[in-house]
Amino acid sequence: MTDVAEAARVSLATVDRVLNRRKGVKARTVELVLRTALDLGYLSEAEYGRLSHPRPPNVVFLLPMGGNPYLRLLGDKVRTFAQSKSREEAQVRCFFIESFDAGALAGAIRHHAGWADGIVFMAIDHPLVREAVEEVSAAGKRIVTIVSDLQHSLRDAYVGLDNQAAGRTAGYLLGRFCRAQKGSVALVAGSRNYRAHAEREMGFLGLFEELYPDLQVIGMREGHDDRDENYRHALSLLEQNSDLVGIYNVGGSSDGIGRALQEKGRSGEVIFIGHGLTADTRRLLIAGTMDVVINSDPDMLLGTTLRVFRDLQRGDILNPAVLSPVKMDIIFRENIPPVQSVAGGAATRRGRHPF
Template sequence: MADRATLIDIARQAGVSTATVDRVLNRRPGVRDRTRDIVFQTATKLGYIAQSPDTGISRAPVALDFLLPSGSNSFMQNLATALEEVAADRGDIELRLHFIQGFDPYALADTLLKLAGKSRGVGVIALDHPLVREALRQVRNAGTHVVTLISDISNVPRESYIGIDNRAAGRLSGYLLGRLLPKGPAKLALFAGSLSYRGHEEREMGFRHILREDYPGLSIVELREVQDNDERAYEECRLLLRQYPELAGIYNIGAGNRGIAKALEETGMARKIVFIGHELTEHTRRLLLSGVIDAVIDQNPRVEAREAIDQLAQIVRGEALKPFIPIRIQAVFKENIPE
């Protein structure tokens, strides 16, 4: 792989810029120690350099459990793959993935309680629900460490949250819609997986706030929860377009982009309605190129997987946590789709 790896490959997998990779590999100042370690580890794994400056000491594997929603959500599938790849690359992690039927707090709470005191560390995409909150309290009281991923949860003990600033992501989406639409009054619709995810709720709040602040002529006529299901998103979008033929913009807070795109294409509204979604996947890449989606707000699942595993492993081993590098968000358009 040494013949093929490039600075761009290292930057993509490390979740940093090529300029940062160049600074690290040429040992120039201005880069945090944590970032420097990540770049060297990535460059070593890709065969770009022969040996990381800190090879570390062989340690006994740590068993970590991650609870992810099942279903057709491509981003969650990419996150699961990233967790498997990061664990395999490290060699000191025994990874156990548990897939929970999406948006079922009973199933999620039940799985958490089964892990209480038996797992040393749990990473979870948690529904903000009383049953889940109580289960997480019992998990922590039993001595199992917890980090939340992608969407945080309120009023529960957990060591860390690994993810983006979802309120900022919602504000960015509102800003893009406001700039892409013609000046003047216009009607918008929101789709969400479920507002029982705090992350989805925060995106909605951020979106509404920036409309009130900067684009008061844009009004939200509907918010429909579609459980991150493409077929449900398709049906709800068809109904919405019949009810509001003058609709000018759509912001999809969660998954279901394929269903919304299908409805827009079938009704002839594709490329007429400004459509903003989340996560760059094989499907949203195609929709960006075709012009059905105008922009996606993307986060890097590999970086999130790496940070979650690193933090949980450090906590379980009683090591001092290195400063967490917040997950960056990026607006992706047809013109700047990463390779």
Template sequence: MPKTTGPVIKDIAELSGVSPATVDRVLNKRSGVREMTAKRVLQAAAELGYLPESDMQANFRPRPMKVVFLLPAGTNPYLGLLGETIKAAAEQPSGYNIRARCFFIDSFNPKLLSDAMRQHGKTADGIAFMAIDHPLVRETIADLQAQGKHVITLVSDIAGIRHSAYVGLDNRAVGRTAGYLLGRLTRQTTGRVALITASRTYRAHEEREMGFLSLMDESFAGISVIAAREGHDNRSENYHHTVSLLAEYPDLIGIYNVGGSSDGIARALRESDRGRDIVFIGHGLTSDTRKFLLEDIMDIVITQSPDIIVQNALKIFDNIRNGAAPMQGVADLTMQIVVKENLP
């Protein structure tokens, strides 16, 4: 602690608007004081001559905020791209003073997700993850927040538990958009369309399915929707589901892939020579879906920018650290509709 010549701790407390005990904690580098409060105390100490400017800068070097991103493992290229974006952001200097890491965990398993959140929560200040809507995960969020940790959901939100923020689209609107586009593109009033989803344990996929079904029922009542097949974002499962659908339904006119790993579906369509006859809409602009658009195997890709997702999450964590509203200054995340002719 600096020598107590000149103004005393009480003067610093009055100037900074805090208690003398808080001033003592800051100057002795003890925990339990918010970063913005500590900065105010150190600035007051420097103004009063109690602490030289150079010492203030040395004292006010907060440790980086440690955040962990948890994403589902598997063959979903878009989630792989999101993980690469997180890692790239972590390696680049930013004004957020955040140290970010990304880990992939087994998909669709709430116990494994809960265990990973608790394990990383021991050392991380914040966790951002693609939520599985399950009681075990909700309980884990509640426990982490009770410990002062900050929790952000990505791409897929969770219901029934307070958390810091959600970074993602309105997935019911996404599903309705997919239904509208598919119904318009088929140019037919009868026939069947198929849904292939990853798993309803993800609220995003459940909401997309609900939105799709409601729009089809409202606007294209003559088109029948086949009960959804769960492919768990696995290209092999999606491939076999599509092969089965093509064999069982000769009047199939459209496929909406609610989740990822569209490459399995595209492979089955290509092998069947029906790719150009069936409207195929999926999610996530990646190198493979770009290729399928160019080949006319896919008709539309609905996507959301992985760069904006990552930057928004980091901005929210930074806001929380600085005592600001979580969504202050956070960029809009918009639904992007990509076709062959407007590929970025």
């Protein structure tokens, strides 16, 4: 390395940065160092070819802190991938930040833009967040939103469900499953600050107005993806509405709602639909307390997100197929996939992601 530095007339530190594909070296200096190392025999032709390609991007995932089991599962998979990656794959870090706090998310976006080439986050659709996105995008950072999108922002891509279609699907299934022609139906969400939750509610309400006008929707309650809040909301709904025939959990932490249904002896009687196949929703499906789980495979979500960054890093035009909504899985008790595909880190080991 000292010989390469002397021949290329650069510092030893610069040679080290180039050979280890670190940031902060101009493209022409990178080419000079690599060509010199090749001429001196320090690099083989294969190594030269590998190092001449753009380095893998540094990618930060920012996920909401809290009790949402699906987001914790996604975070576990991101961290497992970060620990098992090869040097030719994206360098990934994952951080959990305060849930439902637009200021905390905006601050984290700005803070991590120093290391990251790309930032992935579940968006809170708020002026503070949109301003931070515009700021770091102007500095050349790539932005991908997952699960919940931003409106009118400079993000490069959104990876997740078509949330309005998810809400309509939940409404269709709940209405079809209800034996009663009349009754009340309740919605529980994390927060409308997440555009995903607002869009699911919009889709659900639109479908119900079209197909089930005799079933009364009694409004949305926000449980902030907290199982205890969801439990209290569900108890209140059951106690105040004797004609309750269905609950749609727009967000996460369905176990709180399931516990209330079981305690009140309404398990299997009130139709219960929610999101995210995790250990808690799996148990509720098997017990018959939950009827349907609408799921987006976290491995597919992670793989698609990293594939987007790979294409952006190479300067490729993003494939329309990649930018289309993530496939929506409809899970019932009778078609629950094996445990290892929805929990634990085995499915996130190197080689399993399609990118």
